[in-house]
Amino acid sequence: MTSSKIEIPGEVKSDPAALMASLQLMPSPVPNPEIKYTKIFINNEWQDSVSGKVFPVYNPATGEQICEVQEADKADVDKAVQAARLAFSLGSVWRRMDASERGRLLSKLADLVERDSVYLATIESLDSGKPFLPTLFVDLQGTIKTLRYFAGYADKIHGTSIPMDGEYLTFTRYEPIGVCGQIIPWNFPLVMTAWKLGPALACGNTVVLKPAEQTPLTCLYIAALSKEAGFPPGVINILPGFGPTAGAAIASHMGIDKVAFTGSTEVGKLIQEAAGKSNLKRVTLELGGKNPNIIFADADLDLAVEQAHQGVFFNAGQCCTAGSRIYVEEPLYDEFVRRSVERAKRRIVGSPFDPTTEQGPQISREQQNRVLEFIQSGISEGAKLECGGKALGLKGFFIEPTVFSSVRDDMRIAREEIFGPVQQIMKFKTIEEVIERANNSDYGLVAAVFTSDINKAMTISTAMQAGTVWINCFNALSTQCPFGGYKMSGNGREL
């Protein structure tokens, strides 16, 4: 990739308002958005941390500090659990509420998110480095739709009556579990908040949710909206903090009945272990992936190249669903690589507030270094670096869109989750071979197949050890469709 094609974030683009003002047709970010909420949200009130500690929140596009946020630790988690437990106690407002009314509250929350979606998208971009327009169109829409979907489910959670043997009548009730601890990552802060809150609240649980320390801002704003929507105190508690402290306190808390975690497989194992050591709380996990994307020679090539490109580079490669192992059938391989490289070189990296930007920065210096280190391993293990491979810009945590060809399955870049803008393209000859190689991973989150042959499509989709299989598409997620992993990609399903 030549540097002339890359939009390096500079002084000229540091002012989003000025940049977007000229664009009449596109929604513009809120200029100089005020960060209204930086405290811990417990019992519908804003509280300082017990320890008095705060932590800094950075803009990954510039490396500059945005603000400081109150840092929750174990003592704050205790307070939040107390509030959530009280809100869940028998006879409470929340427990006596009609299920349809819980649905109305979620629906109102969706309306409020819709009302404030430009502001929320602005903060999300600022805090996580996501390009503003995709944030508005993908993340905000995903958030709103998820809340509405589960709003509709609140009064449709049916038990059954069962014709059991003997002189008995049996019926089942689907009761809420209780206090749910929820720990979410920094790659989709708003969407993950909605994925966690939507089903938990629809079913009548109360929640203690910890956003990632990198990206607490939109989640805190959702807390304020939940109060405005009318959720009773204690039903939703939001505690910004770090994994080893607040996260660990949630995972091992004796007063938390269920923990739901989205993040790395490594931390997922710690969560399940903590649940086992403490109170056997229910555990659901959405973890990493090293997802195969299988391209047959009979596929629509333009579609496959573009989908494979977006499938790995979307959100700067920071997706558990990233299609980071692309298996291309031999006759098509060279052409596929050529086009993929050409597409990657055209990818516009730059300020999240530049409307032409396709790729923003990585979330942090640490992640940037980790990805660059993976790239080095690819080079040293003998993969062919087709383009990219380096950091970009003086400020911020940008990485060039990177493509490797001639990748072997035993290389680190073919086995480990990179979580960055790095595409691995492998070659295969037969369907049996590619099934075997695609499944040869500890992960099993998603998979995709591109072919115009219905038999190949059906064979691959039933053979893949993955929670989601896409045929002739990638990242086609929707709130109606379940999401979750086989093997070490997780436990349970969301959506």
Add this chain to the structure above:
Amino acid sequence: MSVTGGRIQQTGGASSSSHTERKRANTNSQPSNGHEQQAGNGCDHQGPNQEHRSQRVDGSKTKALPTPIPDPPILYTKLFINNDWHESCSGRKIPVYNPTTGELLCEVEEADSEDVDEAVRSARAAFQMGSPWRSMDASDRGRLLNRLADLVERDRLLLATLEALDCGKVFLMAYFVDLMATIKTLRYYGGWADKIHGKTIPVDGEYFTYTRHEPIGVCGQIIPWNFPVMMFVWKIAPALCCGNTVVIKPAEQTPLSALHMAALIKEAGFPPGVVNVVPGYGETAGCAISHHMDIDKVAFTGSTDVGKLIQKAAGESNLKRVTLELGGKNPNIVFADCDLEHAVEQAHSGLFFNQGQCCLAGSRVFVEEPVYEEFVRLSVERAKSKVLGNPLLPGVDQGPQIDQKQFDKIMELIESGKREGATLECGGSMWGQQGLFIQPTVFSNVTDDMLIAKEEIFGPVQQIMCFRSISEVIQRANATHYGLAAGVFTNDINKALTVSSALQAGIVWVNCYNAMSAQCPFGGFKMSGNGRELGKYALQEYTEVKAVTIKISQKNS
């Protein structure tokens, strides 16, 4: 009753159609009785009604209650086809009366066979493959239903007022029960739209099968006059949620709220042709719908007599799918061990709600011998406390019957009760100097062979029978062609469960009556109907199941 008639104004700018006439109905009227004011006590619907019940109407608190819109505009009086207002092909109009005063409210365009054809063409076009409606996301159908709920909420006072004017419903009941149920039903099915799941099925052989629950197509829907706006929504909400298009005929007595709903449907953003509203008579428009060769399904709520005609017409024409919600002669069984006061109140409102004009009316009250006399005494006392009058006025809890025909039929049945030897405990005559009011009437010593114990009266007439044993009462309760609803009052869990599983009825209420909700299925056994409305169960009445089987090369469990 001194009620002045409606006056007619010309079209105003607020109307969404230039063809629309703007009319106003005068609601200024005086109460004609000096009874003490009572809070409403009809159907025991959830939440809002209880709020209402707890707010006794005793002067100062009256102000907190919603009040009818004076001189409400009647904006829509034409046929609604393809999101436009049309005059009838025949040029005929239906006079619409206020049953409280007998005066004309307005005239509405009368749909007949040709208009139904036009409506079906528009509904068919809206259902074509590739149409906006067919290519819309299911979740967007849900959004439209939710938006419609928001608009009904916005116009709630107006709709409740129209309902009280047009059908004689007690305004507060219309507001708290009918409109609340309308809004909740729309929201409930708004939520279902994107949750109608087919299945994947592990068939034998090298095949893969999945099912899709597809909309049926053009649905003809025919609704009664006793809950005009609520029935309208019970019908359209599940149909639209599943992706069908609709040709709906409101009752000729009560077309006004349905036509207002049509305007809201357009405002909410439903594509043209998805909902078509054709006011008309049963023998003409209704008959055209049930016989139509291009209507895929007909749903009817009304009398058992007409229900039979509908099913016959479906058989004669194109074997369209049929669902029916028909009459009832519903048993309400009161055991001696129950909370008697509660049972009396529930049995009272379970019968007298909506002037007794409910298919659910608990019109056969079976009371266990030891408490029979006390139950009758309390029921009579309760019936006598009922306040009749103009349904728009606060404190009134019984309005007029819908029309002369119904009035006459009820009076005839009351006469038959007297003639056949039942004891008339109270009421039994018309109320007031004019109009369609009937005194709350209670009969005791009713035997099962009397007409009043066998036929649906659809009026404020309560029959109380005596029983001795549980097996006897089960047998007697089931000895009817009807099977819609039933109630049982007891503190004994064994009696409650025995009776509830033994009764041949689509709904059994234990220690409550008329406890309906959008989540709960509704429909009848035997000649009370076919199919279920509300709940998830309604979805299967508005979908066709398609099994898609694909040959695969190799099975993999």
